[in-house]
Amino acid sequence: MISELCVSRYLTCIWSSVSPFTTSSTGMAAPEQPLLATAGTDSLEPRRRAFLKANMTGTHLGLIQWDNRDLHPRPAHIVILFQGSNEKKVATRSQENLHVSQGSIEGSQVRAGGLQAEAGHQAVGSGWGKCTRVQRLRAVHINIENVCFRNGVQSRALSSAFLSQLQLLPCFRSPMPKECRRKNSKDFGLSGTVFTEGSRLERRAAGKAPQICDDLVQRAAQITESSSARAPAVMDSPGVPQVTITPEGGGSSREMQQEDWDDPVDGTLRRKLSNSSISSTGSSLVESEDDILSDNESKSKGIITLEHLGDSGESKPWWKLKTVVHWPFSATQRRKLNWVQLAGHKGNFKAADEGNILKKFSENEKQCFEKLRYDVLLPFVPSFHGAVEKDGESFLHMTDLLSNFDLPNVMDCKMGDVLGGGAGPGAGAAQAERRPVQEMVEVDSEGPTPQEHSQRGVTKPRYMQWRESMSSTNTLGFRIEGIKKSDGTCRTDFKKTRSKQDVVQVFKDFVGGNPDILKSYLSRLKEIQQALKTSEFFKQHEVIGSSLLFIHDHTSNAQVWIIDFGKTTALPEGQTLNHDIPWQEGNREDGYLWGLQNLLDTLKSVSNEESFSSVTKETDCQ
Ligand SMILES: O=P(O)(O)O[C@H]1[C@H](O)[C@@H](OP(=O)(O)O)[C@H](OP(=O)(O)O)[C@@H](OP(=O)(O)O)[C@H]1O
Numbered sequence: 001m002i003s004e005l006c007v008s009r010y011l012t013c014i015w016s017s018v019s020p021f022t023t024s025s026t027g028m029a030a031p032e033q034p035l036l037a038t039a040g041t042d043s044l045e046p047r048r049r050a051f052l053k054a055n056m057t058g059t060h061l062g063l064i065q066w067d068n069r070d071l072h073p074r075p076a077h078i079v080i081l082f083q084g085s086n087e088k089k090v091a092t093r094s095q096e097n098l099h100v101s102q103g104s105i106e107g108s109q110v111r112a113g114g115l116q117a118e119a120g121h122q123a124v125g126s127g128w129g130k131c132t133r134v135q136r137l138r139a140v141h142i143n144i145e146n147v148c149f150r151n152g153v154q155s156r157a158l159s160s161a162f163l164s165q166l167q168l169l170p171c172f173r174s175p176m177p178k179e180c181r182r183k184n185s186k187d188f189g190l191s192g193t194v195f196t197e198g199s200r201l202e203r204r205a206a207g208k209a210p211q212i213c214d215d216l217v218q219r220a221a222q223i224t225e226s227s228s229a230r231a232p233a234v235m236d237s238p239g240v241p242q243v244t245i246t247p248e249g250g251g252s253s254r255e256m257q258q259e260d261w262d263d264p265v266d267g268t269l270r271r272k273l274s275n276s277s278i279s280s281t282g283s284s285l286v287e288s289e290d291d292i293l294s295d296n297e298s299k300s301k302g303i304i305t306l307e308h309l310g311d312s313g314e315s316k317p318w319w320k321l322k323t324v325v326h327w328p329f330s331a332t333q334r335r336k337l338n339w340v341q342l343a344g345h346k347g348n349f350k351a352a353d354e355g356n357i358l359k360k361f362s363e364n365e366k367q368c369f370e371k372l373r374y375d376v377l378l379p380f381v382p383s384f385h386g387a388v389e390k391d392g393e394s395f396l397h398m399t400d401l402l403s404n405f406d407l408p409n410v411m412d413c414k415m416g417d418v419l420g421g422g423a424g425p426g427a428g429a430a431q432a433e434r435r436p437v438q439e440m441v442e443v444d445s446e447g448p449t450p451q452e453h454s455q456r457g458v459t460k461p462r463y464m465q466w467r468e469s470m471s472s473t474n475t476l477g478f479r480i481e482g483i484k485k486s487d488g489t490c491r492t493d494f495k496k497t498r499s500k501q502d503v504v505q506v507f508k509d510f511v512g513g514n515p516d517i518l519k520s521y522l523s524r525l526k527e528i529q530q531a532l533k534t535s536e537f538f539k540q541h542e543v544i545g546s547s548l549l550f551i552h553d554h555t556s557n558a559q560v561w562i563i564d565f566g567k568t569t570a571l572p573e574g575q576t577l578n579h580d581i582p583w584q585e586g587n588r589e590d591g592y593l594w595g596l597q598n599l600l601d602t603l604k605s606v607s608n609e610e611s612f613s614s615v616t617k618e619t620d621c622q
């Protein structure tokens with residue numbers, strides 16, 4: 001039986017603390033101003049966040065349920081932060097995990113330090129988010145942002161109604177890795193929250209009966225039914241939002257502590273497998289928790305085999321908004337697709353119908369693609385064919401840019417001079433996220449500070465900033481992520497390729513001394529530059545972590561494409577960016593255009609180099 005834990009008192013303080021992220025001394029994202037202090041009457045007021053936090057220990061989050069009918073039908077952003085033990089998160093890539101019905105809320109999940117979290121399945125229709133494989137859960141943060149309120153008064157009532165219907169249900173308990181199984185006294189402690197001195201969760205240890213997801217799905221369905229029978233409490237008097245948490249198994253609660261990060265697992269800080277069960281298979285069943293991968297093992301570094309998803313034709317009842325695809329794959333199409341993924345995390349891509357691929361769904365990216373349909377950048381981004389559902393997972397269906405090439409040479413250049421430092425919607429979360437110090441040591445033994453060595457971990461922003469400073473990101477506004485050449489060789493070891501000279505050398509090698517290819521690249525980059533300068537989309541978005549994908553083959557077919565809008569975010573209405581002025585706290589400048597100009601200059605330097613100059617001059621004269 002699932003016990004219930006009511007956290008109303010706790011939420012009282014949270015309720016009065018709704019705002020954008022700040023980072024508390026514990027490194028956790030915390031609200032800073034009361035919602036009502038900022039709630040205006042403008043229904044378009046963006047980026048307002050309700051912050052809800054619930055602590056659970058030793059449980060697995062299974063399902064998140066809410067009823068969002070009373071929210072303004074405008075996209076909102078839900079950020080769910082899971083924090084827990086000192087392992088890294090399980091889920092790495094996809095930032096989306098909850099997609100709520102009727103387009104009124106679109107979900108996004110950002111991982112927080114130490115623990116893994118991601119919904120393997122998104123659910124729509126009645127407002128379900130189903131989280132799988134959230135292990136050793138200790139804290140759940142739910143941030144609701146961009147919820148558009150109709151007016152200041154209602155905002156409180158609306159959100160109150162919303163929050164009061166939110167339920168966190170533990171899903172299942174899977175075997176813990178041996179090293180994690182030892183009882184940790186912290187698991188049963190409860191510390192103060194980051195918000196107020198006195199706020200504490202009432203705790204009740206719950207039974208430990210293991211339960212599989214499907215049982216909860218059933219239970220969830222019952223709850224949905226009963227909650228949908230209730231009328232939405234749109235005009236409720238402002239009350240204390242209550243969240244019912246039903247921890248199952250050791251349901252005591254505590255705040256995340258620094259020692260959670262420091263506590264070594266098996267001698268090193270290790271991260272959990274990111275996407276094997278959640279991202280790739282979409283399975284709601286639990287895999288062993290012992291399948292821990294290092295960072296490198298979870299990152300894609302070149303030639304991979306893309307699997308077609310099964311074509312079971314099974315559709316989940318709550319997936320009402322997305323197209324369920326049934327491609328009639330021929331026997332040849334069903335063959336595994338040899339493909340190149342130079343960056344990103346393993347399992348993010350699947351084979352699709354001919355000439356297309358599936359990328360793990362991201363609401364953010366989908367929105368960007370949709371806006372790009374009407375923008376001058378359209379010719380420079382992969383054609384987007386919509387969001388599709390396959391085998392219970394959501395994907396973005398897009399053109400495979402490699403499909404028109406014969407044995408392509410591919411290079412991924414990540415654009416911008418700010419990639420991790422303080423940017424993006426997950427910045428607050430990232431601050432709390434720890435990465436093994438080993439990742440830095442492998443590149444530069446001098447990288448970590450003595451303190452970081454002793455803590456065996458660094459925060460994600462620190463890691464990202466260090467990556468930026470080691471590579472050419474800071475100095476040139478772009479960096480080379482990876483290269484695959486037609487001879488089958490692949491390199492992703494460019495973390496220390498920093499100087500213009502080094503970059504020139506890499507490009508020179510990449511184009512193999514072919515002036516035609518270089519020329520095509522230069523002219524395509526100039527077109528992109530021109531388009532970016534006039535693009536409304538570009539003006540209105542902070543473009544973080546996007547890449548230019550260079551592709552050419554022996555036929556001298558050479559193209560450059562703008563890819564990866566997973567971390568590209570719209571600015572508040574009326575605001576625009578220059579993209580070529582330095583980043584400063586709050587200005588959200590990403591340095592994209594500055595980087596692009598440097599990239600162009602670098603390529604020009606390549607063409608000016610001796611081996612190219614004579615031929616290039618001839619070509620120029622034609
Ligand atoms: O280049 P390396 O050193 O591998 O660092 C990667 C990139 O910065 C990824 O950004 P991008 O997506 O722009 O490639 C980032 O993913 P996020 O998108 O999640 O920030 C990874 O964070 P983790 O996901 O925490 O591993 C981080 O480890």
Ligand SMILES: Nc1ncnc2c1ncn2[C@@H]1O[C@H](COP(=O)(O)OP(=O)(O)O)[C@@H](O)[C@H]1O
Pocket residue numbers: 093340341342343344345348357382398399400401402410412547549563564565566
């Ligand atoms: N549309 C595409 N066609 C061909 N290759 C692609 C396409 N999109 C991405 N890739 C490949 O996948 C890699 C990672 O893509 P990206 O969109 O950056 O994923 P992530 O969001 O996981 O970082 C790229 O470096 C590139 O090699």
